[in-house]
Amino acid sequence: MTPHPVQPAPAGLVLHPGSLRSGWCQVCKAWTHITADLVLIAPDGVTTAGTWAWCEICDDPDHPLPARRITRG
Numbered sequence: 001m002t003p004h005p006v007q008p009a010p011a012g013l014v015l016h017p018g019s020l021r022s023g024w025c026q027v028c029k030a031w032t033h034i035t036a037d038l039v040l041i042a043p044d045g046v047t048t049a050g051t052w053a054w055c056e057i058c059d060d061p062d063h064p065l066p067a068r069r070i071t072r073g
């Protein structure tokens with residue numbers, strides 16, 4: 001096997017989530033919608049990378065709502 005060269009991470013780049021704002025999710029009708037401004041901090045300046053919005057319930061496939069487990073026997 002030939003070892004792959006390790007590429008260093010871009011120096012000085014920091015992706016910083018701005019202030020979080022919680023809100024009302026219109027899909028699941030719960031106060032679980034979160035909006036965050038993404039700020040990319042680079043050595044040459046600060047750039048607004050965009051806005052990240054998601055719902056804790058709708059957009060969390062890794063952690064779906066806990067299934068109601070019914071213990072049978």
Ligand SMILES: [Zn+2]
Binds near residue numbers: 055057059
């Ligand atoms: Zn939702």
